[in-house]
Amino acid sequence: MDDLIKLLAELANRQPKPKGGGIVDTAEGVEFLGRKLTKQEAGDYTIINSKLTDASRFKPFDIRNVGRDKRYMYIKEYADDLEKNFEKTITFIKENPDIRLSQSQKDNILYNLGVFRRVSAERNKLEKGILDEGKKPEEIYRAADEDRPVEELTLRGALERLMRTFDEMKKVEESKKPESIFSPFKKTPEQEERLSKLYYGKAYGNMSSVARGLGSFNLPKLHEAGVINLDDTIYKNLKAGKHHHGGGMFFAPDPVRIWRKHFGEDIFDKMENWRYDSGEDVFTWLERNNIEPILKDGPKSATDYLHPIELQQNLADDLKAFNAYKNPDLEESKKYFGIDDPNRRFERITYHGENIQQMEQSLQRLDPDAYREYVSTKPKFDTKILPFKELNAEGGIVGLYIWSNTRHVYRWQG
Secondary structure, eight states, X not given: OHHHHHHHHHHHHSOXXXXXXXXXXXXXXXXXXXXXXXXXXHHHOHHHHSOOOOGGGOGGGOHHHHHHHHHHHHHHHHHHHHHHHHHHHHHHHHHOTTBOOOHHHHXXXXXXXXXXXXXXXXXXXXXXXXXXXXXXXXXXXXXHHHTSOGGGSOHHHHHHHHHHHHHHHHHHHHHTSHHHHTSOSSOOHHHHHHHHHHSOSXXXXXXXHHHHHHHHHHHHHHHHTTSSBOOHHXXXXXXXXXXXXXXXXGTSOOHHHHHHHHHOTTHHHHGGGOOGGGTOOHHHHHHHTTOOOSOOXXXXXXXXXXXXXXXXXXXXXXXXXXXXXXXXXXXXXXXSTTTTOHHHHHHHHHHHHHHHHHHHHHHHHHOHHHHHHHHHHSOOOOGGGOSOXXXXXXXXOOSSOOOOTTSXXXXXOO
């Protein structure tokens, strides 16, 4: 590193010379003033044109704010980037001897050399501490990077993480449905049909994983820019990645469902013309393809992002589980977890009852005809032993509860 710093200091302080020589030793060569950096060059070589932040003294990276391991991740990345930028700058100055650096630009280089020294020293100190603990710096970095907030990732990084986790998330969600525990490895036609209704349409087609990654990263940006308006809680949960959480459907919609709600089913076809691998941002893609939202203002309830077909299948699943826990003596109820525990049964009746209530409200708003059909065919329950009298309501939910989109905020009204 010392050799790199010495070389750059020498290059920064040399006199400009014409490219290709020729008049270097003539009177014209002695008087040659050189040229200034172009605007493009000034933007490309920030080490010359600006004073960089000193990451070793940057409070958000302080060990008291982020811990030792994350501080190491940030400092290592910053030091590595600085080294690459210095090497790039040296190559540029070598290849352009006709460049004339102003005094402020020389001051910038010297200042940034000091930043590079301090950041590199801090990285080395942190690595030594990790090694002294018998740990490997690369493993500490990898673990900290895996725990990095989504908003700090590049688009590619966000895509890679989300695509890695989607299959696992879907398996976990499926495993929570009681029948999947006892299903053979190969799905029956009935199970295939059920899954196609739970994850309906193009949103869960070939572009599903890509759309989810692009959505997690870009849908918050579209909200912030006013292209779409998300409910505040839904926006915060989306940005925090809470759609990965268990039961996320009730408070943090899957990003593919947000795409579908605001832009329609065809948005997934149009994503095939998104040059995200080449760095095209979401706003350029929308403008280039003349894409406008079909719905600007999003709903307050997360379950309003489900398609009516998805709502009806989820309702069928929850009603089935609800009935099993209400009637533990039935043969088909025996396979349900905790069926012999009265406390567990009451907890599950409450849980599935809340699910049913929220999804019924969404179905009634989204597709009144489908809701009326659902009400006419849904099973009836003995209200004497249920905490939800409205489960037998017809034509609408009666007001025993006040619903909140933060989920699980319910209270009796009498």
